[in-house]
Amino acid sequence: MLLKKIEKPDLSVISKERINFIENNLSDIYYKNNLHKYSDEKYLYWDKIKFKEIPKELRSSEELWFVIKSMRLLNTQTIIKSEYNKYFKMWKPNFLEEFLYKLDLSLRWDFFWIELSKKEKQIFFQNWIIEEAISSSQIEWAMTASNQAKDMIQKDKKPMSVDEKMIMNNYIAMNFVKDELVKEKLTKESLLELQAILTKWILKNNSESWRFRTNNDKIVIQDILTWDIYHKAPNEKFLMEELEKLINYANDEDKWVFTHPFIKACILHFWIWYLHPFCDWNWRTARAVFYWYLLKKWYLWFSFIPISNIIKDSKTQYKNAYIYSEQDDNDLTYFLVYLANSTKKAFKEYEKYILEKAKEKDSYDFKHLDLNERQEKLLIYFSRSPDSFTTTTSHMNYYQVSKLTAIKDLKHLENMWILKSKKVWRFVRYFKSDAFEDILNLK
Numbered sequence: 001m002l003l004k005k006i007e008k009p010d011l012s013v014i015s016k017e018r019i020n021f022i023e024n025n026l027s028d029i030y031y032k033n034n035l036h037k038y039s040d041e042k043y044l045y046w047d048k049i050k051f052k053e054i055p056k057e058l059r060s061s062e063e064l065w066f067v068i069k070s071m072r073l074l075n076t077q078t079i080i081k082s083e084y085n086k087y088f089k090m091w092k093p094n095f096l097e098e099f100l101y102k103l104d105l106s107l108r109w110d111f112f113w114i115e116l117s118k119k120e121k122q123i124f125f126q127n128w129i130i131e132e133a134i135s136s137s138q139i140e141w142a143m144t145a146s147n148q149a150k151d152m153i154q155k156d157k158k159p160m161s162v163d164e165k166m167i168m169n170n171y172i173a174m175n176f177v178k179d180e181l182v183k184e185k186l187t188k189e190s191l192l193e194l195q196a197i198l199t200k201w202i203l204k205n206n207s208e209s210w211r212f213r214t215n216n217d218k219i220v221i222q223d224i225l226t227w228d229i230y231h232k233a234p235n236e237k238f239l240m241e242e243l244e245k246l247i248n249y250a251n252d253e254d255k256w257v258f259t260h261p262f263i264k265a266c267i268l269h270f271w272i273w274y275l276h277p278f279c280d281w282n283w284r285t286a287r288a289v290f291y292w293y294l295l296k297k298w299y300l301w302f303s304f305i306p307i308s309n310i311i312k313d314s315k316t317q318y319k320n321a322y323i324y325s326e327q328d329d330n331d332l333t334y335f336l337v338y339l340a341n342s343t344k345k346a347f348k349e350y351e352k353y354i355l356e357k358a359k360e361k362d363s364y365d366f367k368h369l370d371l372n373e374r375q376e377k378l379l380i381y382f383s384r385s386p387d388s389f390t391t392t393t394s395h396m397n398y399y400q401v402s403k404l405t406a407i408k409d410l411k412h413l414e415n416m417w418i419l420k421s422k423k424v425w426r427f428v429r430y431f432k433s434d435a436f437e438d439i440l441n442l443k
Contacts, residue, residue: 004228006327009046009062018059022067029057030071038068040093043337045324072331079249080271081242082330083234088270090263091333099340100260102347106301126400129178130154131306133170136284138312140166154394165201170284173197177288182295186250188212188243191277194288198281208279212239217279221322230323233276246271250293261297262343263336265290270335273322287311290339305346307339314342366440369416374399375409379418379440382432389429 014022022029030036033055038044044052049068050061058064075091082088134149149167152159159168176197181190196209203209213219214236221231233239248254250268259267272286287308294302311318321338325331366376378395382388396406410430413419418440420433433439 002229003232004223004230006045006323007047009050009065011062011066013060013062014066018063019066022058022063023070025057026067026070029055029067033057035064035068035071036094039072039091039333041095041337041341043091043093043333045320045328045334069329072333073329075331075333078267078332079245079254080267080274080332082274082326083238086330088325088330088332090267090336091331092263093333093337096336096340099344100262103262103299103343106299126398128306129171129174132174132308133167135306135308135312136170136287137163137166139308139315139318140281140284154397155391156393156397159201162202169198169200169202173284173288174291177292178295181292186247186289186292188247191247191285191289195278195281195285198284198288199278203280205279212243212277213279219276219279221276230319231274231276231326234274239275239277242271242275243277246275250289261294261299262340265293266336266339267332268293269339270322270325270332274326301347301350305343305350307342307346310342310345310349369418369440371413372409374401375413378409378413382419382436383440386432389431391427391429393427 035055038049038052046065049065052061052064054061054064058067072091073089075089078088078090080088130150130153133153134146137149138146149164151157152164153168153171159165173194176194181194184190192210192212199209208217213233217233219233220229222229234242245254246268249264249271269286269290272289273282276282278285291302317338321335324334328334366379371379374395377399378390381390390410392403392406392410395401395410396403399406399409401409410419410421414421414430416439417433417435419430419436421428421430423429
């Protein structure tokens, strides 16, 4: 099986005289022409650099790339070693400093609790798990529509198709990470358990669950359209040796220099992908470990941010971030920059949500009805989605309350003539009543 190589420039066209000139003036050329802009928020590879304007001191795109690569090679070595005994390196772009500072500010409780009540936090957290489960499956090409998937989870329906099973597995796995795994150290056994949860019902060969891959599995990463191979999983012996190092590193038991938790989470994410310890779903496991490490380090707002929702909309960039990092001289910065930018976008979505919540409170006033917070949220939902309905099970799962509490909430609204019920088969559905707008003073 031939590995599909990314396009690389032919640097042999640069003469020795020109190389000497460039090396003697490297820093001047780099900073005078602001070439750092190609290694910051946009960490560009040769396929983009070759189209950029050539500084007057240089004569070709190849020379431009030589300058940029020479500066990047001054970056820091990471703990990750390739199968060919070459360590991955990482450049720390300028924009990352401000980003990490804002990330650290999020450790302040008041920073990400603004405008959210206790119940809203609970609802937001539940939404995060659902959104993360759906988006993460859609990254892996699950075709179930998001609204159908949400309905399946909230109404506790049994998953039927393979795509629905993928989503339900993700949902269970994320709860496993936040409720159990985050309290423990990472071990081979917990990795296997996480993988078993993610692959339940969907593996063609059940023997692939609860075990690490072997050389006989012949795992490769291929383009689903062209079948080009971009990555071959390292041999079994190397995998098991490096997996021990990865687990020690994840548990902070290594003797490596201090690494910011976000950067370390990115390294763990990439490392699991590179090793590909399982026969399938390594990408999903890598994202789960990414979340696990950040939650363990008290970056609690990651409990509210479905980053996979951002990744889902940039799957090609996600794939390329892995490929460039491996094939461009083991430069892990491509992957770091991609994840940092994805997280920044997710952060902005969160801030947008907080502002919407503030406006929402100003738009609706149900004080005259003396309702609890769950009931008020439900009425806002019905006012925005007039043709919708809810059930006791949906209300119970969404607000994380007992069945008795859910029944009391809905029956109370029905007794107030705000909602009306209708039996459909064995289930009772609740709709907005004809007097809904009048009672809520929405007309």
